[in-house]
Amino acid sequence: MPSPRTRVAIIGALPEELEKLKTLLSDIKELQHGPFQYQQCKFEDIDCLLSLSGIGKVQATMLVQHICDTWKPDYFIFTGVAGALNKQFDTGDVVIGTEFIQHDLELNALGFERGEIPYTGEKVFHACDFLTKMATSFKTDNHKIYQGRILTGDQFITHDHVKPYFTDELAGDAVEMEGAALAFVASRHKVPFIVLRTISDRADGNAACDFNTLLPLVADNSCFMVKHILESLHENQKVPARYDAVKLEIADSAKKHQRTLDDIQLLTVSKNHPADKVYALYNHGVKEFAENRVQEMIEKAQDLPSDIHWHLIGPLQSNKVRQAIQVAQTIHSVDNSALVQRISRIAGEEAKTINIFIQVNLTGEIQKSGISSLSLEKLLIECSQLENINLLGLMTMGPLSASKDENLSVFNELKELSVLHEKYFSDKAKLSMGMSGDYEEAIASGTSILRIGSAIMGTRQYEQ
Secondary structure: OOOOOEEEEEEEOOHHHHHHHOOOEEEEEEEOOOOEEEEEEEEEEEEEEEEEEOOOOOHHHHHHHHHHHHHHEEEEEEEEEEEOOOOOOOOOOOEEEEEEEOOOOHHHOOOOOOOOOOOOOOOOOOOOOOHEEEEEEEOOOOOOOEEEEEEEEOOOHHHHHHHHHHHHHOOOOEEEEOHHHHHHHHHOOOOOOOEEEEEEEEOOOOOHHHHHHHHHHHHHHHHHHHHHHHHHHHOOOHHHHHHHHHHHHHHHHHHHOOOHHHOOEEEEEEEOOOOHHHHHHOOOOEEEEOOHHHHHHHHHEEEEOOOEEEEEEOOOOOOHHHHHHHHHHHEEEEEEEEEHHHHHHHHHOOOOEEEEEEEEEEOOOOOOOOOOOOHHHHHHHHHHOOOOEEEEEEEOOOOOOOOHHHHHHHHHHHHHHHHOOHHOOOOOEEEEOOOOOOOOHHHHHOEEEEOOHHHHHOOOOOOO
């Protein structure tokens, strides 16, 4: 069954932007839904929907809501113009909106802050962090690219309209008329979005003049940055395809060893890969991911949907236990008494039950974590007496640069240990073993969870 195509709704504030964007796209078809006009089109393997936003928050809100209801996009990209409030910004620069506030929503008399939506506690809406990172990776010598807070209101702001609270109270960097409307609706529907604004003026009274002069640049900025984002999203579509290919290989291997795919969980390891790649796989229906480092897991969890089940598979330091428990549901790397006691205590304080695996070092390699097989039973006894943890099974790693026979020996030993100590598990012990280079041997040895990274996610992107 082919993977569902990614759907990107692109909204332009200006007809000139849409005409320029059409040069990137193919199979353009005109659509009419009541008062709404769209162009449905394609960019490589991505389905796109082009639309003109109209002027003001009401029109923008109606449009975005209609697109969510009828077309169900995976992403929104909104291009247009804004006036600069930040003195660093100059005409022709691009500001990527990271936060959005309605500057003309003011109910102080009822006890609400300026910009706060009454009775919701909501005031600031945040753009998708991984789309923002995509956009900021675009390089150009023609202008500067900034990130900033965008204020939205139903006024065309010139020098006479600029109020001190725009910058003093609301800390605005730019001002326009539609961005916060999209941010509000997209956030409600949990659709990742990004807003790109070319600075057309400095809100100094010459807005109309500056705007008309910069129209070609606005169209170029929108076109080039949207193209860059679409190219990145297109590249990410390779991740679901690799996932499906790996799953087929696992199914073939399982059949060869008289097993079924239902017996084996494919756990995607996303370490050193950006959140946008994870989201591409999430949209493919994958809801469980593994990380090696607590901090990277936390950062991704903040950017991605809350229903992802996070696994921590790397070493866990005692001072990071609380942070790990607040995000992860399963920890695969428990290997000592002090650590499991701390997990139990803090999980209780956080009102959670944490799934754990005991990591066993069966290769003797000092660079690998894990308890020895001789000390395993003592730790299992302790785990069976603790609250707030759910002991699922055992985890191990195959030897480095090993032959298939050497991998089989290690994996079979872990299986034997699980049988030997089966009384300490409430259900049949699960085995977390097998990675991209040795998963066939792990399947042959009875693995329950394969931890696969590069075969699915591609070459890892390490920080410079």
